[in-house]
Amino acid sequence: MLRVTTLYDNYQHIGNLRTNWGFSCLVEFGDTAVLFDTGGDSPTLLSNIDELGIDLARVQALVLSHDHGDHTGGLQGVLERCPGLKTYVCDSFSPRTKREVTGGGGELAGVTGPIEILPGIHSTGELGATIREQSLVVDTGNGIVVITGCAHPGIVGIVRKARQLVKGDVLLVMGGFHLMGTPGPVVERAVADLKDLGVQKVSPSHCTGDAAIALFREAFGDNFIAGGVGLVVEFPVK
Numbered sequence: 001m002l003r004v005t006t007l008y009d010n011y012q013h014i015g016n017l018r019t020n021w022g023f024s025c026l027v028e029f030g031d032t033a034v035l036f037d038t039g040g041d042s043p044t045l046l047s048n049i050d051e052l053g054i055d056l057a058r059v060q061a062l063v064l065s066h067d068h069g070d071h072t073g074g075l076q077g078v079l080e081r082c083p084g085l086k087t088y089v090c091d092s093f094s095p096r097t098k099r100e101v102t103g104g105g106g107e108l109a110g111v112t113g114p115i116e117i118l119p120g121i122h123s124t125g126e127l128g129a130t131i132r133e134q135s136l137v138v139d140t141g142n143g144i145v146v147i148t149g150c151a152h153p154g155i156v157g158i159v160r161k162a163r164q165l166v167k168g169d170v171l172l173v174m175g176g177f178h179l180m181g182t183p184g185p186v187v188e189r190a191v192a193d194l195k196d197l198g199v200q201k202v203s204p205s206h207c208t209g210d211a212a213i214a215l216f217r218e219a220f221g222d223n224f225i226a227g228g229v230g231l232v233v234e235f236p237v238k
């Protein structure tokens with residue numbers, strides 16, 4: 001079973017969790033667990049983790065999508081609970097953030113090209129020209145799930161890259177799609193491109209923006225999954 005649980009988001013999916021600007025999710029895949037991003041601050045992240053009854057000791061790796069505070073802000077709190085945690089950052093991250101990993105007791109792993117972090121769990125590698133970012137691609141055996149932090153390099157390009165990297169239908173794309181303030185026709189183009197790429201379900205959240213989320217909801221109908229903290233999505237694994 002692949003299970004992805006949103007731990008930190010500015011949108012609320014279930015009521016008893018704290019919201020704040022940022023994103024983080026836990027990816028549980030068979031016997032492995034990877035934390036993707038850490039939200040904007042440790043207290044909010046750890047409070048949600050505790051509320052959900054998640055034991056961080058099970059986490060084998062942390063992947064930070066990009067070097068923005070709303071994704072790296074909970075790093076300290078995570079490393080305090082997971083001493084020595086292997087932490088995958090883009091090579092282009094600032095020396096300051098890299099020092100936060102090593103200074104906090106984490107084991108720093110720099111990412112440039114695509115890599116398989118744990119069996120079936122891939123990073124796209126650093127994408128984008130200005131703000132460099134990596135996304136996760138999980139291979140369920142029945143198709144792939146793509147998870148983005150902010151999608152600064154562009155959500156369509158990320159999914160295209162993910163499909164080149166790991167064969168299979170795109171079961172779900174979730175996370176921040178970075179479409180806040182983007183004109184409607186441009187969002188509609190992205191929706192059409194994702195559909196052309198065979199994306200079956202979407203769960204846009206974090207920095208996607210209300211207007212773009214509404215367009216995705218309309219375009220995907222029953223295949224739209226409302227995002228936000230507390231969301232759990234599950235897929236069978238072959």
Ligand SMILES: [Fe+2]
Binds near residue numbers: 176
């Ligand atoms: Fe963000």
Ligand SMILES: [Fe+2]
Binds near residue numbers: 066068150
């Ligand atoms: Fe960002």
